[in-house]
Amino acid sequence: MSIDLSQFFDVFFEESFEGLDAMEAELLNLEPGTEDSETINTIFRAAHSIKGGSGTFGFVSVSDFTHVLETLLDQIRDGQRVLTAEHVNLLLKSVDCVRGLLSALQAEEEPDLSESNELKARFEAILGDESPEVVEAEQSETVSEALQSTTYQIDFKPESHLFKTGNEPLYMFSELAELGELEVNVFHDGLPEFLEFDPEDCFLHWRFFLTTTREEQAISEIFEWVEDDAEIKIEACGGLFEDESPSEQQPSASSTSSDAGNLETVQQAPAQSESATNNEQNKQAEESLAAVQKKVESVKSNKAESRKSTDSAATSIRVGIDKVDSLINMVGELVITQAMLSQIGDQDITESSIAALQEGLTQLAHNTRDLQENVMRIRMLPISFVFSRFPRLVRDTSQKLKKQVELKLVGEQTELDKTVMEKLSDPMVHLVRNSLDHGLETPEDRIANGKNPVGTVTLNAFHQGGNIVIEIMDDGKGLDTEKIRSKAIANGLINESDELSSEEINELIFMPGFSTADSVSDISGRGVGMDVVRRNIQALNGSVEVTSKQGVGSTFTIRLPLTLAILDGQLVQVATHTYIIPLISIVESLQIDITKVSKVGKGLEVLRLRDEYIPILRLYDIFSHQGAREELDKTLLVVVESDNYKIGLLVDDLLAQQQVVIKSLEANYQKVDGISGATILGDGTVSLIIDISGLIKLSGLRRPGSTELLVDLKGEEAEPA
Amino acid sequence: MIDQVEVNQQLMFDGESDEKQFLTFMMHDEEYGMDILAVQEIRGWEPVTTIPNSPNFVRGAMNLRGTIVPIIDLRMRFGINAIEYGPLTVVIVVSVKIKEQQKIMGLVVDAVSDVYSIAEEKAKDVPDFQDSDNAYFVHGLVNVGQKMVVLLNLEKVLDLSDKSGLKG
Numbered sequence: 001m002s003i004d005l006s007q008f009f010d011v012f013f014e015e016s017f018e019g020l021d022a023m024e025a026e027l028l029n030l031e032p033g034t035e036d037s038e039t040i041n042t043i044f045r046a047a048h049s050i051k052g053g054s055g056t057f058g059f060v061s062v063s064d065f066t067h068v069l070e071t072l073l074d075q076i077r078d079g080q081r082v083l084t085a086e087h088v089n090l091l092l093k094s095v096d097c098v099r100g101l102l103s104a105l106q107a108e109e110e111p112d113l114s115e116s117n118e119l120k121a122r123f124e125a126i127l128g129d130e131s132p133e134v135v136e137a138e139q140s141e142t143v144s145e146a147l148q149s150t151t152y153q154i155d156f157k158p159e160s161h162l163f164k165t166g167n168e169p170l171y172m173f174s175e176l177a178e179l180g181e182l183e184v185n186v187f188h189d190g191l192p193e194f195l196e197f198d199p200e201d202c203f204l205h206w207r208f209f210l211t212t213t214r215e216e217q218a219i220s221e222i223f224e225w226v227e228d229d230a231e232i233k234i235e236a237c238g239g240l241f242e243d244e245s246p247s248e249q250q251p252s253a254s255s256t257s258s259d260a261g262n263l264e265t266v267q268q269a270p271a272q273s274e275s276a277t278n279n280e281q282n283k284q285a286e287e288s289l290a291a292v293q294k295k296v297e298s299v300k301s302n303k304a305e306s307r308k309s310t311d312s313a314a315t316s317i318r319v320g321i322d323k324v325d326s327l328i329n330m331v332g333e334l335v336i337t338q339a340m341l342s343q344i345g346d347q348d349i350t351e352s353s354i355a356a357l358q359e360g361l362t363q364l365a366h367n368t369r370d371l372q373e374n375v376m377r378i379r380m381l382p383i384s385f386v387f388s389r390f391p392r393l394v395r396d397t398s399q400k401l402k403k404q405v406e407l408k409l410v411g412e413q414t415e416l417d418k419t420v421m422e423k424l425s426d427p428m429v430h431l432v433r434n435s436l437d438h439g440l441e442t443p444e445d446r447i448a449n450g451k452n453p454v455g456t457v458t459l460n461a462f463h464q465g466g467n468i469v470i471e472i473m474d475d476g477k478g479l480d481t482e483k484i485r486s487k488a489i490a491n492g493l494i495n496e497s498d499e500l501s502s503e504e505i506n507e508l509i510f511m512p513g514f515s516t517a518d519s520v521s522d523i524s525g526r527g528v529g530m531d532v533v534r535r536n537i538q539a540l541n542g543s544v545e546v547t548s549k550q551g552v553g554s555t556f557t558i559r560l561p562l563t564l565a566i567l568d569g570q571l572v573q574v575a576t577h578t579y580i581i582p583l584i585s586i587v588e589s590l591q592i593d594i595t596k597v598s599k600v601g602k603g604l605e606v607l608r609l610r611d612e613y614i615p616i617l618r619l620y621d622i623f624s625h626q627g628a629r630e631e632l633d634k635t636l637l638v639v640v641e642s643d644n645y646k647i648g649l650l651v652d653d654l655l656a657q658q659q660v661v662i663k664s665l666e667a668n669y670q671k672v673d674g675i676s677g678a679t680i681l682g683d684g685t686v687s688l689i690i691d692i693s694g695l696i697k698l699s700g701l702r703r704p705g706s707t708e709l710l711v712d713l714k715g716e717e718a719e720p721a
Numbered sequence: 722m723i724d725q726v727e728v729n730q731q732l733m734f735d736g737e738s739d740e741k742q743f744l745t746f747m748m749h750d751e752e753y754g755m756d757i758l759a760v761q762e763i764r765g766w767e768p769v770t771t772i773p774n775s776p777n778f779v780r781g782a783m784n785l786r787g788t789i790v791p792i793i794d795l796r797m798r799f800g801i802n803a804i805e806y807g808p809l810t811v812v813i814v815v816s817v818k819i820k821e822q823q824k825i826m827g828l829v830v831d832a833v834s835d836v837y838s839i840a841e842e843k844a845k846d847v848p849d850f851q852d853s854d855n856a857y858f859v860h861g862l863v864n865v866g867q868k869m870v871v872l873l874n875l876e877k878v879l880d881l882s883d884k885s886g887l888k889g
Contacts, residue, residue: 669791674773
């Protein structure tokens with residue numbers, strides 16, 4: 001255990017998770033009975049590479065488990081077994097299970113083996129309980145060959161000078177593999193520290209399980225050349241080696257004699273088994289295999305515990321080579337422009353050189369913008385990364401709800417920033433579950449309403465003017481406005497006298513503590529739903545809306561900025577300071593009509609704006625800045641919205657609107673209340689970006705009671721003015 | 722001048738492995754030192770952007786080639802009277818690990834002074850002057866020629882969440 005394999009772990013985990021995703025997607029495509037070999041092959045390959053990788057890195061729990069998986073898949077692939085719905089379900093569960101095992105390993109925790117053991121037992125039950133036709137086929141096969149296949153356990157422990165004698169074990173192994181089905185286990189516990197590692201020495205030893213119809217003679221022939229330089233033991237599997245520990249060391253002197261002894265027993269073994277049935281032998285072999293593997297497992301898990309913990313927090317991203325190529329092109333152009341500009345700079349300034357300079361600067365601006373866009377594109381991934389988890393979710397949920405659902409995915413190639421994508425996933429899961437649970441009716445109800453018994457949920461993603469729009473549509477019963485209304489009245493969210501349009505009523509489902517599900521199910525309806533969804537999406541500077549038509553269906557529309565790294569900002573001036581307000585949260589900016597301002601309670605000023613009351617927050621006051629304009633009629637009010645609250649921010653002046661690159665203030669400093677980050681303006685100075693919801697909290701803290709006032713105002717707001 | 726010569730001699734015997742180099746700076750006519758390996762660069766004072774509701778010793782944030790760096794007035798951090806910033810006023814940009822996180826910060830001091838090689842074991846513990854909060858920031862005292870240099874514990878000076886050394 002001295003070669004540090006852990007450096008490859010990240011890659012292994014990443015690839016394994018990708019493999020699992022691929023397996024899941026293909027499994028969902030599988031219709032029992034109509035499987036095509038290509039799909040099965042894809043699944044098999046994914047399982048196989050996970051098994052291979054986990055075996056290499058000593059994650060025995062994973063490789064053991066994927067081994068049984070693979071065996072079943074192999075049989076299906078070879079047509080020895082017919083794929084059933086049960087198989088698909090079991091395989092899907094095992095995908096989850098492997099994912100769990102891998103996540104635990106990635107987090108350097110001891111994986112919980114109970115689930116994998118249970119699933120493994122079920123797989124083994126399926127594999128052991130071979131359908132009659134399969135056994136028959138196998139028997140006829142063996143009869144035709146007039147030979148019995150036997151599983152041999154071969155221990156191969158070369159002396160360290162093996163390579164120096166010109167022997168290449170790999171060739172021997174491939175020869176072995178030609179004899180029959182070969183399973184190779186390598187023991188690398190003899191590896192020395194890296195500094196003592198001599199690449200010309202062999203520190204590994206191997207254990208093979210070879211299932212072959214050939215005589216043992218054929219096996220020992222392969223090892224003939226290395227007989228004197230290695231410990232070789234060849235045994236037919238049959239309980240002979242059960243007592244041995246896999247890493248046990250045998251003195252080499254006795255190996256030849258034990259070889260001879262084993263030869264006999266092995267020769268006897270096939271003779272005995274010839275009389276025994278196929279099944280019995282297989283079972284025996286499997287039992288002894290399991291015993292060995294268990295021991296290996298325990299040895300390995302001890303080692304795993306002693307392994308040092310490493311940090312794997314950093315994630316990586318795969319970028320298409322075309323994106324990298326285009327970046328290199330851009331940089332090339334940039335270098336040319338820079339060369340041009342410096343040439344102009346070296347010359348004496350004349351009138352013509354000024355024109356050239358201006359031209360060069362324009363080109364530079366152009367290059368920079370292109371480069372910026374392309375760098376941003378690197379972080380962009382197709383939204384199918386989020387969408388791909390939904391087929392599974394819809395399948396599982398619809399089974400649980402006994403509803404028939406078809407999921408349509410549109411615009412999967414729409415690209416989105418990776419960080420946005422990661423945070424988008426949870427709200428979307430919530431919305432889709434909601435559509436399945438509350439939106440779609442049961443097949444009976446649908447037939448009664450003259451609809452197709454199979455409901456449709458559509459996920460649609462597209463770009464719209466610098467934003468990405470994601471629609472979650474269902475053709476279910478739509479939102480029941482009456483029910484929402486009565487529920488809202490019962491919860492005290494609105495007054496009975498309030499007259500609301502159906503859009504306004506639909507909006508109510510985003511209020512905290514609102515759930516219309518008749519019964520709380522484990523899928524949705526705990527009343528912590530939509531307000532959390534809205535908050536999460538607002539945290540990404542996005543918005544979520546619902547449109548619904550009773551009996552026809554509802555559509556949830558999520559709008560998000562393409563990236564979190566850049567923001568459209570409104571620069572404002574407060575005293576001598578420049579702040580940035582995210583443009584997306586600005587409702588309007590206006591000059592205050594003093595006659596419409598009134599004071600409420602402890603000095604809180606509100607402005608009546610049409611039929612709403614907007615609390616006025618004096619930014620200079622909240623940020624403790626001196627020298628700002630205090631007279632309401634000489635300042636401007638920027639009305640912003642966050643968490644369904646509208647507030648007015650009092651600023652001295654509005655400056656430019658521009659795109660700003662968001663920089664962290666926390667990285668070198670600490671979290672500042674009311675500030676979400678910083679940016680660098682064109683003149684190189686730092687400007688702070690205002691965090692609206694943080695600001696509301698901050699102002700609430702400074703003036704106790706004002707948050708209640710805000711809530712009260714919310715109630716008044718609904719009253720006709 | 723004599724001091725200077727001594728210092729240079731000291732620098733020449735730099736080979737001693739247990740000696741560390743310290744950058745010293747002046748503040749309120751006292752000389753303070755900090756581990757030179759923490760220092761990234763020294764800049765002249767430039768106006769910074771105020772961070773609202775920050776402690777008074779945090780002057781604001783500065784753009785250091787694309788990184789937002791908070792600037793701390795060391796006088797105010799130590800509770801010494803503030804003075805007008807002049808042409809000698811410098812910002813020492815340091816990189817310090819605070820609570821497992823590498824942070825880059827700028828320290829405003831009156832002027833930079835010199836670089837000394839000092840064997841750490843020569844540093845004497847701060848006398849137990851209980852009524853001074855600033856003892857908390859001090860790593861040790863050391864004599865260089867005729868002068869006394871106060872060696873600072875940068876991690877404590879720059880850990881803004883740690884209020885234990887603060888007045889008020």
